[in-house]
Amino acid sequence: MTESRKIDPSFLRGATMRRMSRRDLFRYAGVGAGALSLSSILAACGTGGETTPPVTGADAPGSTEWWAARNAEGPGPNVNFTNWPQYIDRSNKTIPTLDAFTDATELEVTYRTDISDNALFYAQIRPALEAGQETGHDIIVITSGKELYEMLDLGYLLPLDPDLHPNFDANADPSVVNTSYDPGNAHTLAWQSGFTGIAYNTNYIDRPITSMEDLKDPAFAGKIGMMGNDDAATLALLAVGATPETSTPEEWQQAADWLNEQKDSGVVRKYFVQDYLTAFENEDVWITLAWSGDILIDRLYFGRTEFEFVIPDEGGVLWTDNMCIPQGATNPVGAMMLMDWYFQPDIAAALTEYNNYVSPVPAARDLVEAHAAAATGAEAELLNAVATSPFVFPTPEIGEKVHSYRVLSVDEEQQWNDLFVPIWQG
Amino acid sequence: MERPVRSDLAGVEPPEGRRGGGVGKRLAPYGLLAPAGVWQALFFIVPMFAMFTLSLSTGSSRTGYNFDWAFANYPEVIDRYGQFFLRSFRNASIVTVLGLALAYPAAYWIAFHGGRRKSTFLLLLLLPFFVSFVIRTLSWSFILSDEGFVLGTLKDIGVLPDAFQILNTTPAVIGGITYNLLPFTTLPLFVALDRIDKRLVEAASDLYASRREAFRKVVFPLSLPGVFAGGLLTFIPAMGDYVNADVLGGPGTHMIGNQIQQEFLLQRNYERASALAFILMLMMVVGAIVYARVLGTEDITT
Numbered sequence: 001m002t003e004s005r006k007i008d009p010s011f012l013r014g015a016t017m018r019r020m021s022r023r024d025l026f027r028y029a030g031v032g033a034g035a036l037s038l039s040s041i042l043a044a045c046g047t048g049g050e051t052t053p054p055v056t057g058a059d060a061p062g063s064t065e066w067w068a069a070r071n072a073e074g075p076g077p078n079v080n081f082t083n084w085p086q087y088i089d090r091s092n093k094t095i096p097t098l099d100a101f102t103d104a105t106e107l108e109v110t111y112r113t114d115i116s117d118n119a120l121f122y123a124q125i126r127p128a129l130e131a132g133q134e135t136g137h138d139i140i141v142i143t144s145g146k147e148l149y150e151m152l153d154l155g156y157l158l159p160l161d162p163d164l165h166p167n168f169d170a171n172a173d174p175s176v177v178n179t180s181y182d183p184g185n186a187h188t189l190a191w192q193s194g195f196t197g198i199a200y201n202t203n204y205i206d207r208p209i210t211s212m213e214d215l216k217d218p219a220f221a222g223k224i225g226m227m228g229n230d231d232a233a234t235l236a237l238l239a240v241g242a243t244p245e246t247s248t249p250e251e252w253q254q255a256a257d258w259l260n261e262q263k264d265s266g267v268v269r270k271y272f273v274q275d276y277l278t279a280f281e282n283e284d285v286w287i288t289l290a291w292s293g294d295i296l297i298d299r300l301y302f303g304r305t306e307f308e309f310v311i312p313d314e315g316g317v318l319w320t321d322n323m324c325i326p327q328g329a330t331n332p333v334g335a336m337m338l339m340d341w342y343f344q345p346d347i348a349a350a351l352t353e354y355n356n357y358v359s360p361v362p363a364a365r366d367l368v369e370a371h372a373a374a375a376t377g378a379e380a381e382l383l384n385a386v387a388t389s390p391f392v393f394p395t396p397e398i399g400e401k402v403h404s405y406r407v408l409s410v411d412e413e414q415q416w417n418d419l420f421v422p423i424w425q426g
Numbered sequence: 427m428e429r430p431v432r433s434d435l436a437g438v439e440p441p442e443g444r445r446g447g448g449v450g451k452r453l454a455p456y457g458l459l460a461p462a463g464v465w466q467a468l469f470f471i472v473p474m475f476a477m478f479t480l481s482l483s484t485g486s487s488r489t490g491y492n493f494d495w496a497f498a499n500y501p502e503v504i505d506r507y508g509q510f511f512l513r514s515f516r517n518a519s520i521v522t523v524l525g526l527a528l529a530y531p532a533a534y535w536i537a538f539h540g541g542r543r544k545s546t547f548l549l550l551l552l553l554p555f556f557v558s559f560v561i562r563t564l565s566w567s568f569i570l571s572d573e574g575f576v577l578g579t580l581k582d583i584g585v586l587p588d589a590f591q592i593l594n595t596t597p598a599v600i601g602g603i604t605y606n607l608l609p610f611t612t613l614p615l616f617v618a619l620d621r622i623d624k625r626l627v628e629a630a631s632d633l634y635a636s637r638r639e640a641f642r643k644v645v646f647p648l649s650l651p652g653v654f655a656g657g658l659l660t661f662i663p664a665m666g667d668y669v670n671a672d673v674l675g676g677p678g679t680h681m682i683g684n685q686i687q688q689e690f691l692l693q694r695n696y697e698r699a700s701a702l703a704f705i706l707m708l709m710m711v712v713g714a715i716v717y718a719r720v721l722g723t724e725d726i727t728t
Contacts, residue, residue: 119691119692119693120691120692123690123692123694124691126487153488154488221589222591263677268677269591269676269677270594271677278567282568282574283572283573284571284591284593410488414486417693421692424677425680425684425685425688
């Protein structure tokens with residue numbers, strides 16, 4: 001039998017039936033292509049850079065005259081406050097510090113937690129800012145990193161009225177006054193600060209973690225979490241002995257090499273952003289780059305005493321999240337009232353007691369201690385732990401170990417991204 | 427006002443003044459096409475054009491873009507990110523085959539043995555997909571967690587070694603995409619199988635075909651249009667997916683969709699993102715046309 005390999009005719013008949021014809025297939029292809037073009041709609045917005053020259057003179061938003069006119073109008077009835085998740089005090093689904101604000105000022109606050117990543121959030125509001133439209137936010141909270149610097153650079157943030165923050169003037173910590181990135185607090189007031197360091201789970205890791213090199217330990221292979229953002233790049237710079245703020249492109253290369261070596265050894269489970277915390281809580285990750293307050297909340301409020309947070313010997317990052325008003329905000333006066341509200345010591349204390357980040361109001365410490373003394377049992381223990389935590393009220397030793405992010409120019413940013421971003425991609 | 431376009435067929439004289447309405451008759455199809463045409467122009471052609479011009483521009487989001495026929499953007503992104511195209515292609519191919527293998531038996535059983543409860547079974551199959559895509563994907567990250575109730579239990583009874591992990595690996599990403607696209611794989615298959623005249627199977631057995639032969643020579647060939655449609659409907663979204671790689675992936679699972687998302691939303695290199703998106707789209711359209719040519723026409727019957 002010499003049957004050549006012919007195609008079974010019944011197979012072909014089925015394959016070529018008209019029931020679901022070529023036209024259908026084209027149609028499906030069209031549907032698929034149509035879905036893809038969503039991304040092209042994104043492309044259609046926000047491509048012009050600085051196309052609208054900023055208004056100058058007395059009409060310029062944020063000028064003295066402009067603020068005088070706004071103050072004469074008074075605040076709007078509602079403030080849209082957009083923040084990061086788990087970053088404000090909560091009590092039975094209410095937010096006591098905001099309720100107190102509403103009671104005191106009769107202004108309503110719409111509080112949203114839309115920000116889980118600086119870059120992502122900035123990319124969302126940027127087209128509106130560029131087009132000179134309102135973003136829907138009166139207050140946003142942005143970390144002292146490259147997105148904030150770019151927004152300041154491009155004039156996307158409303159200059160603040162210096163007369164509308166008396167509490168800030170009276171109570172703010174010197175470290176958040178007149179910052180390097182925003183001289184004279186012309187555009188930003190601190191919300192909270194925090195540290196980026198290493199968190200580890202003592203149920204799985206029984207030796208003390210002290211160094212960035214511990215993040216390369218093959219014993220923890222597959223259980224090591226890294227962040228895929230500037231925190232990782234900055235800590236890698238520290239790991240290779242550079243000073244992040246003044247680092248050179250050669251040092252960036254060394255830091256990138258350090259990170260690549262870690263990646264190539266196969267120990268990293270994933271490059272996380274905000275989602276590192278879930279993986280750490282699920283114990284998929286035993287040791288990870290982490291933000292101080294997240295781990296402290298787990299320790300103090302959720303009984304995860306096996307979690308430890310350390311600043312590695314090489315150093316850590318101290319960042320500040322800043323409240324700012326995007327251009328085009330509809331209620332700037334109300335926004336300023338709310339921003340300044342959080343610089344009252346009792347309000348600042350209530351906030352820090354809950355979110356366990358560093359308060360920009362040093363006077364809050366005495367109040368937390370007083371609350372601890374007045375409380376009993378578990379609550380007293382908890383408040384004492386907050387009051388004595390070096391990551392909530394930093395000690396001078398910790399202050400010496402921490403650094404800020406590198407400020408990057410346009411060209412440098414491209415170079416920086418091309419070095420570091422491919423590490424967490426791919 | 428009613429307008430009897432085909433009134434001549436009904437044997438009714440067009441009313442006076444409509445007699446010279448040949449123009450209207452000729453224009454009617456365009457009028458009827460206009461809404462869809464405008465829709466297509468607004469939401470497909472215009473954005474496509476914007477994306478294409480952007481992909482040939484230079485500059486940065488911070489300083490603005492200049493359109494200057496920068497074709498160099500294309501080789502640059504292919505050089506940089508070609509590997510992600512290949513990875514997406516590989517993943518999407520595996521997803522398509524896996525999806526068809528999983529969906530075929532289910533669709534077959536419902537179509538041939540579902541009886542009066544066919545629609546109930548179909549609904550049961552689709553029910554999980556009433557939950558949001560992202561939530562379903564996130565749930566998998568809990569289910570597949572190293573110490574979660576599945577892997578944790580298997581490790582406790584010694585079936586799996588302690589170091590075993592699925593989450594944040596390539597199999598997790600492929601599994602996630604397969605799962606999420608299962609309805610797109612199943613439904614065309616079901617439609618094709620359900621339309622098969624069941625008497626053909628009886629006829630086959632009358633002609634002494636075994637059940638296996640009847641399936642191989644009758645049912646399967648007749649279901650091929652469904653296989654092709656289901657495959658295409660699975661492959662295209664799988665190729666562009668980025669949520670699964672983001673949630674269930676780890677180092678080395680980044681797909682082209684992730685790259686486009688990152689370029690657009692994180693790094694804001696709009697020109698690179700546009701070039702990538704355009705290449706991806708072109709690949710899909712060309713691929714779909716070739717696919718349809720090869721598998722979906724009568725021209726190749728010899």
